[in-house]
Amino acid sequence: MYKLILEKTAYTPSQLSGLDLPQIALAGRSNVGKSSLINTLGGRKNLAKTSSTPGKTRSVNFYLVEPVKFHLVDLPGYGYARCSMAEREKWGLLIQKFLEDNSLLKAVVLLLDSRLEPQVLDLDLAQYVRTLNLDLIPVLTKADKCKQKKIEHIRKTWTQILGLTDPLVVFSSKTGLGKDQLWERIIQKVAG
Ligand code: GTP
Ligand code: MG
Numbered sequence: 001m002y003k004l005i006l007e008k009t010a011y012t013p014s015q016l017s018g019l020d021l022p023q024i025a026l027a028g029r030s031n032v033g034k035s036s037l038i039n040t041l042g043g044r045k046n047l048a049k050t051s052s053t054p055g056k057t058r059s060v061n062f063y064l065v066e067p068v069k070f071h072l073v074d075l076p077g078y079g080y081a082r083c084s085m086a087e088r089e090k091w092g093l094l095i096q097k098f099l100e101d102n103s104l105l106k107a108v109v110l111l112l113d114s115r116l117e118p119q120v121l122d123l124d125l126a127q128y129v130r131t132l133n134l135d136l137i138p139v140l141t142k143a144d145k146c147k148q149k150k151i152e153h154i155r156k157t158w159t160q161i162l163g164l165t166d167p168l169v170v171f172s173s174k175t176g177l178g179k180d181q182l183w184e185r186i187i188q189k190v191a192g
Helices: 035-041 083-099 120-131 148-162 180-192
Strands: 003-010 025-030 060-068 068-073 106-113 134-142
Touching: 003 035, 003 120, 025 035, 025 083, 025 180, 035 106, 035 134, 035 180, 060 083, 060 148, 083 106, 083 180, 106 120, 106 180, 120 134, 134 180
Parallel strands: 025 068, 025 106, 106 134
Antiparallel strands: 003 060, 060 068
């Protein structure tokens, strides 16, 4: 139904400029499934590069969504330990520059691993996004790897912690679970 086309890749803050369409970003810890989610939403396996080794995505990638005309933005994951301090700082600055003072950004899809209890890094990011007055769309990833009971538990926990009114989207890139619901939420934010 929607088509995704990689339109721009930014490795430095200065490369983030020059765009004018609304944006929806995907944020979350390294390896949580951001790039896989892009592939599932786009209906193609190799749109975004994925890897079982954390730290795969190192640039900010802008995917044009047709026919609606906005950008889905795949961000590098945070909390990736196996790289130098300098490199981590560089990514941090790039993400910070992207999120702050970005009037095109309509919402941040926050990816959370359905198998894990809330992690400090996730809470920090949720807090940070909120202090920037950005809308959050929380998504529980890798639902195919998690028992229904556990998913319900973690869904309740996050709803409480974040004080959510809408239910969290339960998602699996493997089975496509939650794909239509997530598209709906994203389009709502772009239109609103
Ligand atoms: P970085 O680019 O390092 O920030 O990671 P990422 O968040 O983009 O994660 P990526 O999409 O590369 O996925 C990491 C690993 O998790 C890969 O081995 C994926 O195949 C796997 N994975 C992602 N989503 C799912 C899912 O819904 N179900 C299952 N079973 N595996 C998944
Ligand atoms: Mg990635």
